[in-house]
Amino acid sequence: KVYGQALMSKKGSVGESIAFTVVSHRAGNGKLTVKAHGPSAQYTITPKDIGDNKHEAQFTPWEVGQHVVEIFWGNAQIPKSPFILDVEKKMGGDPTCHATGDGLKKATAGKPAIFTLISSETGLLAKEALKVAVAGVRGHAEVILNDMNNGCYQVQYVPPTPGAYIATVTYYDRQIPGSPFKISCVPGPDASKCHVDGLHPNSLYITGNPIEFTVNSSEAGHGQLKVYIQGPHDYTPKVYLADDGKGVHSVKFDAMKPG
Numbered sequence: 001k002v003y004g005q006a007l008m009s010k011k012g013s014v015g016e017s018i019a020f021t022v023v024s025h026r027a028g029n030g031k032l033t034v035k036a037h038g039p040s041a042q043y044t045i046t047p048k049d050i051g052d053n054k055h056e057a058q059f060t061p062w063e064v065g066q067h068v069v070e071i072f073w074g075n076a077q078i079p080k081s082p083f084i085l086d087v088e089k090k091m092g093g094d095p096t097c098h099a100t101g102d103g104l105k106k107a108t109a110g111k112p113a114i115f116t117l118i119s120s121e122t123g124l125l126a127k128e129a130l131k132v133a134v135a136g137v138r139g140h141a142e143v144i145l146n147d148m149n150n151g152c153y154q155v156q157y158v159p160p161t162p163g164a165y166i167a168t169v170t171y172y173d174r175q176i177p178g179s180p181f182k183i184s185c186v187p188g189p190d191a192s193k194c195h196v197d198g199l200h201p202n203s204l205y206i207t208g209n210p211i212e213f214t215v216n217s218s219e220a221g222h223g224q225l226k227v228y229i230q231g232p233h234d235y236t237p238k239v240y241l242a243d244d245g246k247g248v249h250s251v252k253f254d255a256m257k258p259g
Contacts, residue, residue: 002071002078012061012087014151015098015118019058022047022071022078030074038087039065040148044102060100061087062116064150089120089151096120097130097171103155104181108222109162110188117153117169117176124153129172132157136165136185162187162221189223207258218247225249232259 004020006012022032034057036043043059050056061067069083101115117130124130125147134141134157141157148154159165165183169176198213205211215225227239235257242250 007083012085017058017060022055025053033072035070038063038067062152097176107159107185131170134167159185187221189221193220212252215249
């Protein structure tokens with residue numbers, strides 16, 4: 001079962017949190033997965049286990065339009081899922097602007113980072129009323145602002161080097177709540193600094209026995225390890241990966257064909 005005013009009323013507002021609780025009592029063993037998307041946005045939702053077979057989840061929509069929330073227990077959706085919400089622009093109040101998104105806190109050197117500015121006004125870029133700067137110790141990051149034409153503005157920047165950065169956002173020449181934002185930028189992936197141990201090209205292996213080796217990426221920056229293995233006659237064995245959390249990855253595959 002799921003409880004939450006927004007899901008029940010099927011309505012929400014831009015910039016206001018959509019929160020709900022999932023109760024898995026008598027649902028058996030399983031894993032809770034929650035997905036949500038809007039007309040163009042994909043939201044990352046990590047449910048929080050609060051005990052007594054209850055889980056809390058929330059996300060903040062940043063665009064107007066129909067939003068879909070899907071809730072899975074195991075591989076199946078729970079009753080009444082997916083939930084359809086009509087998200088509208090927040091009405092009333094003074095003109096405001098606030099920011100949301102992972103790019104306000106973390107980034108990877110050399111890769112685009114994104115966050116969103118939400119305002120009660122449209123056309124702020126044309127008025128030059130909204131300005132963003134991202135600066136680090138070793139230089140500035142190039143910033144691209146995109147007007148979504150619905151009161152939301154997407155900000156994209158690429159930090160050139162790892163380190164600490166400050167994002168300053170001004171709205172009519174005044175800093176918005178939370179600005180300046182402190183951003184931690186980690187090194188980008190550098191495959192040349194990965195080390196492989198346990199593989200010996202001139203050694204003989206027995207068909208049918210698992211082959212194991214390790215990849216040490218602890219000094220290779222932030223990235224995701226992918227391993228592809230090609231055998232004889234286009235044979236592609238399944239690869240098993242395990243991460244110790246410190247940058248050392250265990251790799252195992254079954255060599256079922258000689259060659």
